[in-house]
Amino acid sequence: MDDGTTVDVTITDMTNPCVLFNAAQFGIGVTGNTPPEIIDKLNKEINAALADPKMKSRFADIGGEPLPGSPAGFGKLIAEETEKWGRVVRAAGMKPE
Secondary structure (H helix, E strand, O other): OOOOOOOOOOOOOOOOOOOOOOOOOOOOOOOOOOOHHHHHHHHHHHHHHHHOHHHHHHHHHOOOOOOOOOHHHHHHHHHHHHHHHHHHHHHHOOOOO
């Protein structure tokens, strides 16, 4: 019985199997000319909000997990994700339309 909640997938080539995992990630960015003291203040306040038990509970309710961090850490994550998914796109031969 197909109730519309499943998808049939046929694997035809297992010569190069791989596992890809991606989760939705959200962050807050500012323009490059934002003064460092403003960035630090925003980061401090956002991390404090993410640490609040009510905020954590709300994220959990929708299947999320807040990940407080630093601007440098977020920049590193963006660079790593861009490189990782860039390799996937290139390997698949995808081209912009």
